[in-house]
Amino acid sequence: MDLQLAGQTAVVVGGARGxxxxxAEAFAAEGANVALTDRDAAVxxxxxxxxxxxxxxxxxLTADATRYEAMxxxxxxxxxxxxRVDHVVFAVGIGSGKFGFPFWNLEPADWPRVLEVNVITAxxxxxxxxxxxxxxxxxxxxxxxxxAGQIGSQTDPPYSASKAAxxxxxxxxxxxxxxxxxxxxTLCPGMVKTxxxxxVWEAWHRQQPEDQRQSYDEWADDKIxxxxxxxxxxxxxxxxxxxxxxASGRGQNITxxxxxxxxxxxxxx
Numbered sequence: 001m002d003l004q005l006a007g008q009t010a011v012v013v014g015g016a017r018g019x020x021x022x023x024a025e026a027f028a029a030e031g032a033n034v035a036l037t038d039r040d041a042a043v044x045x046x047x048x049x050x051x052x053x054x055x056x057x058x059x060x061l062t063a064d065a066t067r068y069e070a071m072x073x074x075x076x077x078x079x080x081x082x083x084r085v086d087h088v089v090f091a092v093g094i095g096s097g098k099f100g101f102p103f104w105n106l107e108p109a110d111w112p113r114v115l116e117v118n119v120i121t122a123x124x125x126x127x128x129x130x131x132x133x134x135x136x137x138x139x140x141x142x143x144x145x146x147x148a149g150q151i152g153s154q155t156d157p158p159y160s161a162s163k164a165a166x167x168x169x170x171x172x173x174x175x176x177x178x179x180x181x182x183x184x185x186t187l188c189p190g191m192v193k194t195x196x197x198x199x200v201w202e203a204w205h206r207q208q209p210e211d212q213r214q215s216y217d218e219w220a221d222d223k224i225x226x227x228x229x230x231x232x233x234x235x236x237x238x239x240x241x242x243x244x245x246x247a248s249g250r251g252q253n254i255t256x257x258x259x260x261x262x263x264x265x266x267x268x269x
Contacts, residue, residue: 005032008032008033008086011036011074012037013037018236019091019239020091024046034059035074036060039064040062047059068124074128088141092122095196097199115158115162139183147265150164155204166186187239187246187258187260188259188261188266190228190260191220191265224263230264232263234262
């Protein structure tokens with residue numbers, strides 16, 4: 001299926017690895033030029049690999065998204081290099097690093113960093129890149145949230161609350177940008193093998209009595225059997241496929257929506 005993204009420019013914030021990297025590769029596979037930003041210096045190598053593999057232009061920028069001026073600088077550099085921005089994907093996220101059930105296992109001091117990285121960096125990204133999208137008179141912005149943002153997950157309350165805030169902000173942005181023909185949506189992954197997912201297990205594992213501990217694979221497989229109707233992991237490439245679809249003209253009437261790629265984990269009824 002030709003999604004007619006060739007020649008367009010997609011920016012992936014948090015594109016050095018994981019879901020962000022898969023999304024950047026999916027855009028490149030459609031012939032789009034890509035700009036990757038990340039605080040991880042490996043982002044420059046990731047961009048070079050994508051450029052070589054897909055024969056598109058790719059730019060890797062080391063930038064800390066918690067700093068608004070850094071994102072403003074990234075937006076200026078991307079527009080200078082490519083002339084325009086058509087799509088922006090925010091794929092940054094952290095957890096508290098602790099198992100939060102019950103919530104008083106955490107301290108209020110465990111919250112600010114999670115909220116800063118998961119919410120304020122999204123706000124910084126939106127503020128920095130909205131002018132370029134408005135100037136282009138079209139395109140899309142997408143935030144990677146989580147199913148945890150919809151179900152009040154007790155595993156990590158700061159993470160869950162921050163992802164819920166991200167969904168709400170995306171709806172606000174969708175309303176504001178709609179007159180400029182820019183669509184804004186939120187994508188919620190389910191169970192994906194990422195560094196963040198493994199960190200959740202590590203926090204749980206440390207808290208369990210020794211006779212109740214499970215290996216990462218045992219813990220994850222048990223959780224999938226109990227909670228995911230399709231009974232399988234979701235892959236970063238599953239997220240990427242939905243992102244490029246939403247960015248394309250085939251998603252032209254989809255905005256302000258929260259879409260789950262989660263094997264049926266969350267069903268509202």
